[in-house]
Amino acid sequence: MKKLIFLFTFFISSLFCYSQQNGFIIAENYFRNGEYEKAIQLYKELHNKSPYNTTYLKRLISCYQETNQFLVAESLLLKKLKKYPKQTYTYVMLGYNFERKQEINKADEQYKNALESVKNNSGYGGIIANLFKNYNKLDYALKAYNGIMDNNPKANYGFQLAQIYGEKGDFEKMFDSYVNLVDRNEKYLNNIKRYASKYINDDSENENNTLLRKSILKKSISKPKNVWNDLLAWLFIKQKQYQKALIQHKALLARDADNLSGIKNLGKIAFENKDYETAKECFDIVIEKTNYPTDKFRAVYMNLQVDIVTKQPNIEEKFQQIFTKFGSNRNTLFIQLAYADFLTFTKNNPEKGIKVLEKAMSFTNSKFTKASVKLKLGEILVFTRNFNKALIYFSQVQTQFKNHFLAQEARFKVAQASYFKNDFKWAKAQLKILKGSATQLIANDAAELFLTISDNQSKDSISTGLKEYAKADLLAYQNKNKEAIGLLSEIITTYKSQPIEDEALYKQAQLFVKQEAYANAIDNFTKILQLDPEGILVDNSLYELGELYNKKLNNPEKASEYYQKIIFDHASSIYLVDARKKYRKLRGDNI
Template sequence: MKNLFFLILFTISTFSFAQNTPQNDYLLAENYYREGEYEKATQLFKKLYTQTPFNTTYLGRLISCYQETNQFQEAENLLKSRIKSNNSQVYLYVYLGYNYARQQEEEKAKINYDLAINSLEKNAAYGGVIGRLFKDYSLLDYAILAYQKAMEKNKNANYNFQIAQIYGEKGDYKQMFEAYIDLVDKNEQYFSLVQRYSSKYITDDSENEANILFRKTLLKKSISNPKDTWNMLLSWLFAQQKDYTKAFIQEKALYQRNPVELSEIFTLGKIAFNNNNFDAATQCFNFIKENSTNKDEKIDANLYIAKIAVATKNPDTETLFQSLFNEFGKNSSTIKIQVEYADFLTFVENKPEKAKQVLEEAINYSSSKFDQARIKLKLGDILVFTGKFNKALIYFSQIQTQLKNHELAQEARFKVAQTSYFKGDFTWAKAQLKVLKGSTTQLIANDAVNLFLIISDNEPLDSIPSGLKEYANAELLAYQNKDNEAIAVLNSILENETLKQLNGGFVPITNNVYFKIAKLKIKQQKYEEAILNFAKIIAADNQGFLTDDVYYEMAELYNSLNETEKAKEYYQKIIFEHPSSIYLVEARKKYRKLRGDNI
């Protein structure tokens, strides 16, 4: 019993000791400070500072606590005693100056700030600390002055990056970019860092002030001190602005100086393709075709040239595929081209059986599980196209099992969700889509979110039909290129009196129906009918979630029909009524072009 008593006493003592360690006191004090309980924080930081008077973190927090509780004299006394005991700690003048500033004693504040700056004549090593303190107190001009003074006195010091950041905080983009570019000029190891920090100010709008200043700074530098680095940064800038042709010009210039690496041009071509800029993409991939000596590189470039031919409805697409097979053969190296050809046969030529034969032959050439997955994905698409859903789901599920967490597995999961949606199994489709909303692949994530919203916004409640099942059927028919049948089903949803009665006269899915009909009419080149359907959405609700999509589609249609004034009207609606729209930048660019601005 006696031993037990001593054990309990020892445990309590140990626990109490652990609770009162400096680390625990600091964490508690910091918590009080962050919660705004400055009186409690003051007591703890005072204790910590007394125990460790050379800890600058404790000192800084204690001074701040004094200031927040209006104990300015306490802070002043503490700082003056520290300076008196060790006058080499020149950074303390910044604390003291700010203490006076908090009391509106600006003259005394300035005297101490100047003492801190002037101290760098002899103590340049404190430049970083003094500059950071000025920055923390938002005394940005003083911070710049401190960093510059420190570099002037110590040629090995480099605070250009900190100075550039401060210019950015001040909104002085010209000085900021000049500082960043000077930094790269002196040491190209800063390239990625400068690119990353510049991207905080660069947008996809070429008329954005920061974009213009960055471009001008680079061009000026490239004249005074030509370097490949400036072309690389210009290429990056143009790509951010989606000016892919201009980016290609920079990449081509880089390659011509050093004709070794074509990967940057290939990457640029892919980005241009994914953004539907087929002219710029074609330039990139043709350049690779003409200049590469690597067979695989040539095959990859030709794959995208074939994709562009399909996307632009080139009448010679079949001939193009056959010429590629004649040049490179049907083998493991051309699997992606064979898969693309099967897609073309199914969804453009409406020849799914021939496409199946192509893929069944291709699977014999596949040398990796990834190639097999690509083939199975396309076989699954063809099975959905022909209405064989269960077989398609088997293929998609196999890919998910074999390539967990890979992009192809995520694509397969989306196809499981889409196929389930077509079948009317909305519960299972939603379950798959929930997982995909956080997909690492942005395109898949976006598609997943869009389909999830269609289902969740229109799912039948309490067994009352909502039109979602019919709408999913119409989407399947459109997927199968049965556009007229799809339009008929969509129209039947609008005309279904039973649905209207059950839903109180309004069917929520109506706007989706009109939008889908309009898109199918565009595909059929019946543009006036498309515009009529878009107009019905605006008439019903001009503030709905589809409004900016509708305005952009209408602007594009009128633009293609050379009805400039109407196109400008709808681009303007996006610019002024939907400033957060994903179409804003494109709308602004196209509006300016129609207005005749020299972009």
């Protein structure tokens, strides 16, 4: 019997809750659509059933205010205060009702009553502060939050305070609040980084960057902690000041010899941003300090990449020294891949590169590692123009790793190899699938190659220059840039005024940039702009010109001109966001 009574009670309770929730959803819909009179009836019922629910009351009062029933709202709030005097958040609603009636003095009086109740340890302090914030009474909200924390040292409204200071434009106090929050609880560090990143940029002289740096330094002097070095390192990385970030991470390492994760990440970031000196210093520290073989060999590998990119002498000797010291085994497998790549694409010795990879295949049982070796083998076979064998390796990886990044990469390599061997139909079929790839870089590359083939495929057996262009593209892939530039010149002359002309000019310009022949590159990019102002490579050329003048020729005025053209004339360009950011930075905006 007791069980039946319990089930019946539970059923009735659930039915009531469902009915109430359903009524609220309908009321909210009326409210959002501006049908306030209909909403009032529902909110009145909801409030009567749940007099402690602030959402129902606030919505009901808002409906009265939107229909100019200020006296009705006032009467309801006064009755509520009389019946429930401890519900002091009602003062805020009453004050705002007076404010809507332009009775400012009465409004301020009620707001002060609410603040006074916070001082007296009101249990509704959080609701009061939040109501002030919702009504955009930010100064009152600040006083309320600070009042709560004064009464209760365990209370922590640092996020709310920082958010309000940010809305008021008082960024110094906002950053102070964030830093204080971390000081109270270091678990907030990652959240603080996320919030603070909305207000800073990569300019170390930007006012907000300076304010945040000062706030951290001020706190680090009064209360030294490791977390301040971490936060400063993060800020310096944002500002692309990688050497300064390394100083902070070294300080952390001095206190904890196992604290290498920050230096590992910094090395990777510095390398990606071409600060090779700092990257190498990071990798050297990891090699010296780490107790983990995987980290050591990864750092050795990255150091070799630095040497290759910066064209250091005796790189092959450095590879041999590593293999002599550590051996050719599974620990050095990715270094062996790098060596095969170096032998092929830098030393033009693909036969030796293939032998290195065939040997490397025996050092691992990991299907993922084997896939990496196969992809590299395929790349070298493409280099030697052994396309069919390369396609076998790429297809094996593609089949084995369906719905994985490796499969997408393999599919693109299948398309690229097919394009090089002039099987344009099959290449297009693969590229069409990849245009929607989840990996943006592959999707972009696939879309570009798809357009190149589509725009220049032969029709009615009339040559369009696509085969010659694919041959030049292969020469560029083989790092035979001089030969590629020569063939592209022939294509530009032979196929003048045909669609392939701008493709050839663009590819040749990119190779000129590699050779640091910037005047020739600028000449080519400019010709593309003149050929067809609506051409598909116009925004690419504008961006490349902006980058050349900005990064290589130190001419910010000219760079701004090209970035600006993308902003105003090419709103759908993939370069739009980056161009706008760089244009505003060159103009000196506080972004």
